[in-house]
Amino acid sequence: MAFLEINHVTKSYGANQVLRDINLSIEKGEFVAIVGYSGAGKTTLISLIAGLLRPDTGSLTLNDLEITEPGPDRGVVFQNYSLLPWLTVYENILLAVEQVSPNWSSAKKQQHVEEHIELVNLGPARNKRPSELSGGMRQRVSLARALAMNPQILLLDEPLSALDALTRATLQTEIERIWEQDRKTVVLITNDVDEGILLADRIIPLSAGPGATLGPSIAIDIPRPRDRKALNHEPRYQKIRRQVIDFLLGDGGRKHTVVARKLILPDIEPEDLSAPHSFGGRKRKPIRRGEVKTEPVEVDV
Amino acid sequence: MSEYLVIDNLTKTYPGPNGAAIIVKDFNLRIKQGEFVCLIGHSGCGKSTVLSMVAGLSEVSSGGIILAGKELTGPGPDRGIVFQSPCLLPWMSAFKNVMLGVDQVFYTAGKDEREQIAEYYLSVVGLADAMHKFPAELSQGMRQRVGIARAFALAPRMLLLDEPFGMLDSLTRMELQQVLLELWRKNKKTALMVTHDVDEALFLADRIVCMTNGPAAQVGEILEVSFPRPRERKAVLEHPDYYRLREHLISFLEERAHSKSHHSSTASDDATPPLPLPDSEPKKLRELPLEPIPTTKP
Numbered sequence: 001m002a003f004l005e006i007n008h009v010t011k012s013y014g015a016n017q018v019l020r021d022i023n024l025s026i027e028k029g030e031f032v033a034i035v036g037y038s039g040a041g042k043t044t045l046i047s048l049i050a051g052l053l054r055p056d057t058g059s060l061t062l063n064d065l066e067i068t069e070p071g072p073d074r075g076v077v078f079q080n081y082s083l084l085p086w087l088t089v090y091e092n093i094l095l096a097v098e099q100v101s102p103n104w105s106s107a108k109k110q111q112h113v114e115e116h117i118e119l120v121n122l123g124p125a126r127n128k129r130p131s132e133l134s135g136g137m138r139q140r141v142s143l144a145r146a147l148a149m150n151p152q153i154l155l156l157d158e159p160l161s162a163l164d165a166l167t168r169a170t171l172q173t174e175i176e177r178i179w180e181q182d183r184k185t186v187v188l189i190t191n192d193v194d195e196g197i198l199l200a201d202r203i204i205p206l207s208a209g210p211g212a213t214l215g216p217s218i219a220i221d222i223p224r225p226r227d228r229k230a231l232n233h234e235p236r237y238q239k240i241r242r243q244v245i246d247f248l249l250g251d252g253g254r255k256h257t258v259v260a261r262k263l264i265l266p267d268i269e270p271e272d273l274s275a276p277h278s279f280g281g282r283k284r285k286p287i288r289r290g291e292v293k294t295e296p297v298e299v300d301v
Numbered sequence: 302m303s304e305y306l307v308i309d310n311l312t313k314t315y316p317g318p319n320g321a322a323i324i325v326k327d328f329n330l331r332i333k334q335g336e337f338v339c340l341i342g343h344s345g346c347g348k349s350t351v352l353s354m355v356a357g358l359s360e361v362s363s364g365g366i367i368l369a370g371k372e373l374t375g376p377g378p379d380r381g382i383v384f385q386s387p388c389l390l391p392w393m394s395a396f397k398n399v400m401l402g403v404d405q406v407f408y409t410a411g412k413d414e415r416e417q418i419a420e421y422y423l424s425v426v427g428l429a430d431a432m433h434k435f436p437a438e439l440s441q442g443m444r445q446r447v448g449i450a451r452a453f454a455l456a457p458r459m460l461l462l463d464e465p466f467g468m469l470d471s472l473t474r475m476e477l478q479q480v481l482l483e484l485w486r487k488n489k490k491t492a493l494m495v496t497h498d499v500d501e502a503l504f505l506a507d508r509i510v511c512m513t514n515g516p517a518a519q520v521g522e523i524l525e526v527s528f529p530r531p532r533e534r535k536a537v538l539e540h541p542d543y544y545r546l547r548e549h550l551i552s553f554l555e556e557r558a559h560s561k562s563h564h565s566s567t568a569s570d571d572a573t574p575p576l577p578l579p580d581s582e583p584k585k586l587r588e589l590p591l592e593p594i595p596t597t598k599p
Contacts, residue, residue, distance in 0.1 A: 038470040039440070161470070164344055165497055166558055191470035229555060232548035242538050248472055249534060261429055265421045266414040270406040270456045273378060277408065286410040 001064055003028040003185055004049070004153060009058035011044055018044050020211040022058070024204070026187065031179060033188045033196030034214070035244060036206030037254065042189045045206070046157045049187065050076050062153065072100040075146030079158040081138040083130040083145075089117065090126045093145045100149045116148040119178060136167035140174070147178070153185040161191065169228065172198055176225060193244050197237060198226055205244050207252030215247045305334035305491050306355070306459060310364035313350050324350050326517035327364070330510060337485060337492045339502040341550065342512035342521075343557055348495045349463055351512075355493060356382050356461050369458055378406045381452030381490075383465040387444040389436040395447045396432045399423060399454050406455050422450040425487075426480055442473040446480065453484055460485070462494035466501065475534065478504055486531055499550045503528075504537055509550065514557050521553065 002025035009022040018041040026032050036042050047053040048060060051070040060067040062074070083092050093113045101109065117126050120140040130138055139159055146154060156175075160168045176199055179186060190196050196203045197220055205215040218240055222231070231237045268286040278284065311328040314321040325347045332338050340348045353359040355366055357376035366373045368380070389398045399419040407415050423432040426446040436444055445465060452460055465481075466474040482505060485492060496502050502509045503526060511521040524546065528537050537543060 035472075037472045166343060169558075191472055193471065229548055229551050232544040232551065238538075238544055242535075245475070245538065246535065249475060254476070256427070259429075261424055263421045263424055264417045266410065266417055268407060268410050268414065270378060271409055273405065284409045286407060286414070 001061070002026060003030075003063060004187075005059075005061045006049070007059050007061075009048060009055040009060060011041070011048065011053065011055050017211045018209060019048075019055075020213045022214055024214060026185060028185055029183045030202065031186045031188070031200045033190060033200035033203045034206050035190055035193055035196045035203060035248065036212065036252075037208045037248070038191055040206050040209045041212040042191075042206060043157055046076070046155050046187065046189050049153075050074050050155055072149050073152045074155055075149050075151035075153070076155045076157065077139070077142045077146050077159045079161050081130065081135075081142045083138060083141055085130050088127050088129055089122055089133070089141050092130075092141055093117065093148050096145045096149050112148060116144040119147065119181075120144040120174065134167075135163050136171060139163065139171060143175070143178070147184075151184070153187065156186065156188045158189055158191065160195065168195075172228075175199060180224070193241060193248070194228075196244070197222075197240055198228060198231070203240065203244055205247045205252050207248075208254040215252050216243075218243055303333055304331045305336075305369060306330075306332040306493070307367040308351070308355065308364070309367070311351065311354060311361060311366065312363045313347070313354060313359070314362045323517040324515055325354075326519055328519060330520060332491055332493065334491055335489045337505055337507050338494070339506035339509045340493065340495045340512060341497060341499070341502050341509055341554070342518070343497060343514065343554065345515060346512050346557070347515040347518035348512050352461055352463050352493065352495050356380055378402065378455050379458040381455050381457035381460050383445075383448045383452045383460070383462045385464045385467045387436075387448035389444060389447055391436050394433045394435055395423060395428060395439065395450075396420070398436070398447060399451045402451060402455050418454050419450075422454040422484075423447070425484060426450045442469055442477060445469065445477060449477070449481055449484065453488060453490075457490070459491040459493065462492065462496075464495055464497070466498070467496075474498070474501065479534065481505070482532060497554075499547055499554070502526075502550070503543065503546055504532065504534065511550070511553050524550070 004024070004026040006022055006024040009019060010017065011019040022045065024032075034042060034045065044053065048055055049062075049067065051067045051074065054068070084095070087095065090113060093116055094109065097104075097109050097112055101112075104112070114126075117123060120143055122137065122140055122144065125133060125137060130141070133141070139162075143159070159175075160171055163171065172195060179199075186200075188196065188200060193203075200220055202217055202219050204217045206212050207215055220236075220240055222234060222236055266286075267289045269289060269292065271286070308328060308330040311325060312323070313325040314323050316322075328351055330338070340351065342348045350359060354361050355368075355373070357373055357380070389395070390401070393401070396419055399422065400415065403415050403418050407418065420432070423429070426449055428443065428446055428450070431439065431443060436447070439447070445468075448465065462481075466477055469477065478501060485505075494502075494505065506526050509524040509526060511524065512518050513521040526546065528540050528542070
């Protein structure tokens with residue numbers, strides 16, 4: 001049995017079916033990216049793995065044990081950072097360590113926290129509160145906190161979606177560097193196909209809801225470290241990217257029904273608003289495009 | 302008329318404590334009628350400043366902008382603008398939001414005709430059944446569809462788009478690019494769009510103008526994008542030139558990114574230093590000896 005197994009999981013909120021027949025197995029040490037539309041049910045899926053929600057039918061197992069509640073074996077990084085605003089960077093991480101390893105000596109806890117602050121390059125900011133940090137730095141804290149719990153699996157729920165393009169690229173490189181160090185099992189949820197291909201071993205599209213389900217799993221056999229620029233002339237990258245986008249905009253896209261509607265578009269020109277609105281009290285008529293003619297006319301020079 | 306929009310030596314400066322801060326310097330660009338041009342660059346490089354000067358929302362420090370043979374001096378309905386956030390009035394339905402501009406620009410037309418215009422554009426952007434909903438009832442993507450419909454409904458001479466899909470997730474963004482392209486193709490509007498998304502620029506534009514980093518941003522280089530039209534996402538992605546152009550643009554942006562951030566450390570990738578605040582307590586007023594108010598004596 002695989003490390004993380006999801007079998008025939010469905011989840012509904014009231015009458016709205018969100019996830020339908022989700023099947024996924026992830027091996028230990030694998031980095032899997034799941035891409036899908038916002039609102040498709042990506043966060044529901046990660047909450048199910050985290051144990052924050054229970055499935056309606058089907059089962060989820062981690063290491064052969066059924067997931068029934070949240071636990072420190074699964075570290076979660078949320079899009080909105082979820083840091084405690086009145087604690088410093090150091091204290092936020094320490095809080096997690098104290099929960100998970102209460103029996104450690106305080107020197108060991110301290111050293112463990114310091115190591116993780118260094119890991120995400122936050123040394124100079126260790127005594128700052130979240131409000132004094134930029135979005136990118138907050139997400140680094142969140143990542144360090146998740147890693148400091150020493151989880152068996154890391155769940156990343158759109159960790160970079162709220163950041164600007166430049167910071168996102170920097171943090172993608174960081175995530176890859178950190179992952180290379182201990183090769184933890186990672187599930188990354190994202191809406192950015194490129195982010196998925198850059199980081200993961202395997203990319204799986206999630207179709208648009210309602211009743212979202214996983215599409216074909218595509219292995220990314222491109223050697224690491226992957227360079228954002230050089231990937232462009234990698235035929236394998238081009239193929240994977242096309243497959244994922246095709247699925248998400250095609251079979252797995254939002255369902256539209258096309259109906260023919262009779263619509264009328266009046267053939268009139270917009271008025272020049274800087275010109276006077278009326279001439280001697282007479283209301284003007286709109287200029288119809290059909291009335292606008294270009295004719296060759298003779299003029300005196 | 303081959304040159305529809307002419308931007309000539311456009312410069313924007315703001316007065317600062319150490320002399321004027323130059324944001325954009327000698328920006329030159331010529332756009333043909335019916336052309337789709339994308340301005341690409343990093344945030345803060347001044348690309349939105351150029352766009353808002355063309356829109357007439359920001360004053361031109363020197364240089365000039367000519368649209369359809371007339372110099373631009375202020376904002377007007379001849380330029381339809383789509384902003385990053387759709388900026389809809391929350392107490393009006395999508396339909397009323399579009400009607401607001403239509404009533405102004407087509408004031409000589411009858412009410413039925415004005416309503417037909419709004420209905421037409423809201424329907425073709427995919428809101429046929431949702432046009433009477435209020436902004437709060439619409440998703441972010443649907444709100445931006447209203448923004449696009451509103452811009453087209455005014456029958457503007459040209460379209461100005463300021464990162465219109467910047468706030469959407471990358472898949473919804475692709476859907477809306479298709480909607481925009483379809484409308485653009487039917488209406489043959491001249492368009493100038495600001496973006497930092499390489500794929501978006503390649504999919505939509507005839508030409509991509511890369512801007513150098515500010516301060517004193519200029520046109521860095523101009524890339525011709527000759528994918529056949531009408532464009533289909535699949536065909537564009539399979540075009541042999543696509544990834545070559547994409548790599549070229551990414552390198553251009555990456556070089557700019559490094560030249561911009563080389564002075565900042567990794568830990569403060571996008572942080573601004575906190576403002577210094579003197580660490581002093583306020584004096585207790587009651588403990589201060591009351592001094593007599595000096596009066597002027599002869």
